[in-house]
Amino acid sequence: MNASRSSAAVEDYLERILELINTKGYARVVDIATSLGISQASVTNMVQRLDAEALLKYEKYRGMVLTTAGETLARNIARRHQLLTDFLKLLGLDERVIEHDVEGMEHHISPSTLRAIEALTAQLKRRPALLARLSKQRGAVS
Amino acid sequence: MNASRSSAAVEDYLERILELINTKGYARVVDIATSLGISQASVTNMVQRLDAEALLKYEKYRGMVLTTAGETLARNIARRHQLLTDFLKLLGLDERVIEHDVEGMEHHISPSTLRAIEALTAQLKRRPALLARLSKQRGAVS
DNA sequence: TAATTAAGTTAGCCATGCCTAACTTGAACT
DNA sequence: AGTTCAAGTTAGGCATGGCTAACTTAATTA
Ligand SMILES: [Mn+2]
Ligand SMILES: [Mn+2]
Ligand SMILES: [Mn+2]
Ligand SMILES: [Mn+2]
Numbered sequence: 001m002n003a004s005r006s007s008a009a010v011e012d013y014l015e016r017i018l019e020l021i022n023t024k025g026y027a028r029v030v031d032i033a034t035s036l037g038i039s040q041a042s043v044t045n046m047v048q049r050l051d052a053e054a055l056l057k058y059e060k061y062r063g064m065v066l067t068t069a070g071e072t073l074a075r076n077i078a079r080r081h082q083l084l085t086d087f088l089k090l091l092g093l094d095e096r097v098i099e100h101d102v103e104g105m106e107h108h109i110s111p112s113t114l115r116a117i118e119a120l121t122a123q124l125k126r127r128p129a130l131l132a133r134l135s136k137q138r139g140a141v142s
Numbered sequence: 143m144n145a146s147r148s149s150a151a152v153e154d155y156l157e158r159i160l161e162l163i164n165t166k167g168y169a170r171v172v173d174i175a176t177s178l179g180i181s182q183a184s185v186t187n188m189v190q191r192l193d194a195e196a197l198l199k200y201e202k203y204r205g206m207v208l209t210t211a212g213e214t215l216a217r218n219i220a221r222r223h224q225l226l227t228d229f230l231k232l233l234g235l236d237e238r239v240i241e242h243d244v245e246g247m248e249h250h251i252s253p254s255t256l257r258a259i260e261a262l263t264a265q266l267k268r269r270p271a272l273l274a275r276l277s278k279q280r281g282a283v284s
Numbered sequence: 285t286a287a288t289t290a291a292g293t294t295a296g297c298c299a300t301g302c303c304t305a306a307c308t309t310g311a312a313c314t
Numbered sequence: 315a316g317t318t319c320a321a322g323t324t325a326g327g328c329a330t331g332g333c334t335a336a337c338t339t340a341a342t343t344a
Contacts, residue, residue: 038333042331
């Protein structure tokens with residue numbers, strides 16, 4: 001029923017859940033909470049909502065698995081995160097600034113904008129001289 | 143007192159209020175509402191909050207002026223909006239996609255990231271060949 | 285197996301930011 | 315001056331997404 005577009009919060013949860021599953025094999029409430037820096041109660045709440053929205057299947061006290069729909073969304077946001085990170089890294093920005101900015105921007109990038117930035121990143125990777133000039137033009141630090 | 147960072151909503155209001163003042167000479171509740179696509183009631187509410195936070199001075203039923211703090215914030219978000227728009231325009235994206243994406247991303251760009259994108263934009267403007275290759279590499283359309 | 289404790293859940297709360305409906309204010313026209 | 319009506323305000327409500335405190339479940343340990 002409810003096909004309304006995903007919120008930034010939903011995308012962040014799905015992204016983190018997929019990441020935990022990929023690295024640890026499973027996603028537990030306590031790990032999601034620690035990793036997102038929020039309370040376990042908030043995670044329980046959202047996990048139940050994601051279950052209701054059929055983005056994952058959750059068995060209380062047991063565990064969760066992403067549904068096909070949930071995994072598709074998760075992979076999609078993970079891809080936006082990765083491509084934006086790659087792009088900003090090229091510009092020589094500080095790691096933590098990149099992480100912060102990407103975490104916010106990733107929720108507002110249309111497919112066509114993403115493709116354009118992807119293409120630009122590929123081109124820039126072949127032009128180290130241009131990138132060097134960039135760093136020089138700015139303060140050269142962060 | 144309350145130095146907590148501004149929300150995206152606050153930034154959007156301030157940006158629009160400054161724009162109305164710059165183009166019409168004053169910002170009225172009804173115009174802010176129409177221009178942001180929200181109800182007058184919501185605008186009244188936020189305007190009163192911005193007054194309480196000393197970002198503008200509001201005289202009920204009369205009018206509003208930005209305080210120094212409010213104008214500083216407004217100019218700042220307007221600049222982020224402009225620079226991001228310039229950058230995405232360079233990539234040949236559709237106007238409406240740009241507007242949509244910028245409206246979201248502008249709230250998540252750190253000063254150093256902004257400077258980097260500004261420098262990149264300046265360099266790219268001197269390399270039309272690279273930009274042409276970019277458009278070709280993608281679908282060439284939006 | 286019984287006790288302990290980490291993990292998870294529930295209940296109740298709050299801030300933000302939006303809405304509609306109903307009312308008030310003040311400007312403009314007669 | 316009285317009427318009309320656009321603009322503005324207030325009241326009350328809702329969804330989202332956080333929180334803490336108290337309780338329950340289940341895994342571990344003695
Ligand atoms: Mn994010
Ligand atoms: Mn992310
Ligand atoms: Mn915006
Ligand atoms: Mn803007």
